[in-house]
Amino acid sequence: MTWWKNAVMYQIYPRSFQDSNGDGIGDIQGIISRLDYLKELGVTGIWLSPVYESPNDDNGYDISNYQAINPEFGTMEDMDQLIEEAKKRNIHIVMDLVVNHTSDEHKWFKEALKGKENKYRDYYIWRDPVNGSEPNDLVSMFSGSAWELDEDSQQYFLHLYSKKQPDLNWENPAVRQEIYDMMNFWLEKGIGGFRMDVIDLIGKEPDKLITGNGPKLHDYLQEMNQRSFGNYDVMTVGETWGVTPEKAPLFASPERNELSMVFQFEHLTLDEKPGTSKWDLLDLDFLKLKQVFKKWQTELPDDTWNSLFWNNHDTPRIVSRWGNDEEYRERSAKMFAILLHLMKGTPYIYQGEEIGMTNQPISDIKEAEDIESINLYYERLDQGYSHEEIIRSINAKGRDNARTPMQWNDDKHAGFTEGEPWLKVNPNYKEINVENNLERKDSVFYTYQKLIELRKNNPIITQGTFKLLFEKHPQLFVYERQYDNEIWIVIANFSEEQCDVTLDEMNNGFEMIMSSTGKEPSNYSKFKLEPYETLVIKNQ
Secondary structure (H helix, E strand, O other): OOHHHOOOEEEEOHHHOOOOOOOOOOOHHHHHHOHHHHHHHOOOEEEEOOOEEOOOOOOOOOOOEEEEEOOOOOOHHHHHHHHHHHHHOOOEEEEEEOOOEOOOOOHHHHHHOOOOOOOOHHHEOEEOOEOOEOOOOOEOOOOOEOEEEEOOOOEEEEOOOOOOOOEEOOOOHHHHHHHHHHHHHHHHOOOOEEEEOOHHHOOOEHHHOEOOOOOOHHHHHHHHHHHOHHHOOOEEEEEOOOOOOOOHHHHHOHHHOOOOEEEOOHHHHOOEOOOOOOOOEOOOOHHHHHHHHHHHHHOOOOOOOOEEOOOOOOOOOHHHHOOOOOOOHHHHHHHHHHHHHOOOOEEEEEOOHHHOOOOOOOOOHHHOOOHHHHHHHHHHHHOOOOHHHHHHHHHHHOOHHHHOOOOOOOOHHHHOOOOOOOOOOOHHHHOOOHHHHHHOOOOHHHHHHHHHHHHHHOHHHHHOEEEEEOOOOOOEEEEEEEEOOEEEEEEEEOOOOOEEEEOOOOOOOEEEEEEOOOOOOOOOOEEEEOOOOEEEEEEO
């Protein structure tokens, strides 16, 4: 089995992980200083959000030089040291790669602006005005038109994100070759692979209003595999927002020679009104959540690998989103961990998730850093939404929630920096921090550590079948894993009310693997679960 099928990945958002030089911004030396902590947690790999040179219009997802390190994070020597030091601890560094677009400060785009005859002009997507206006109605993910007029040439360029993130023209073979050469530069350094940002957009056909899953997408991915990472023992995961279990094998079936796995987001769209945007809030439909997980656990072909996650740098903290981040914070954080990590697929832990970090609400848009939230605020004000409505949406779904600095201890700024942090530290750091977690054997951290250990030593987790039980139960999330003659059952009370559990078909031939409260029922055929309590049992 390839190494990444047994792996547990840990996402680091570098600006917010650990600052080593007191400038208030996390950096590579800061990450190196915390590798022993990650080794103790037990992770196999680090997904590193972008550390490339960037003007930071979108916090590093606007790259101005793919083969240079942003000075605020350090130097290329620091990066080489990180790869080396991680390797000594058997940790792979997986780079975040953004090849749908670059920064408008990338040398390619600067050249492209010099005129229509410049050889780099065709590295981007340009169109003439139509009736003196934008070529069509494509809109940016960050609000407004996806077309920006270049005054000098009187042509529009495409940007599906910020206007400072012009989209690359993947139809140009020279662009593709430049990207593969750059990927090989990193692969030669010994990295463990790539997380591919919005990779399903590279096959876009803007004249036909096609953005995701364009007709040439898989041709490009197969060519990329052949000319770069397919020649190395590495892991690749694609960010694919619209993927379904039927389409996932197109990306991740080994015989197609594309990616190792994809990120699917179906479960994370359940609290938004269908056909609107993530900002139009809906209460979570718990029964649907169970069905989405069942679908992705049972409908993917055996040869297509799955990824598992609750949180990342773009999404709010799950314990605040669907758990209880106050009275039952630790218990609900453990519940989310156990439910996810005992499923089939590669789990991803987002920094701070392993200690139960929470969202950080704001009351004023001046407290927001993220371009997406700020743009949304002013756009919705113009549309007649009230300040309160918009702030409620931002507090529920805004990306700054995940980006507040890592909480290491109860010192000033949570031990993240000796300077002034780039984004305010969540005030609850006195209670929620790594040091506090490491001191208590019943903490969220040790739940994650145990789950990682279980995955490494039990093939039932990576290879067993999945069966959802109690499908219609309004509080219980229960599933069974089976491999050879072994059966594990995961039982979670996904609610704030005590819940009766009846497992009539079971005699007491079961034993406990783990419990989020440390308590074991005296009788497995009938027992009670406290709010958010979670049990894992197996046949003897």
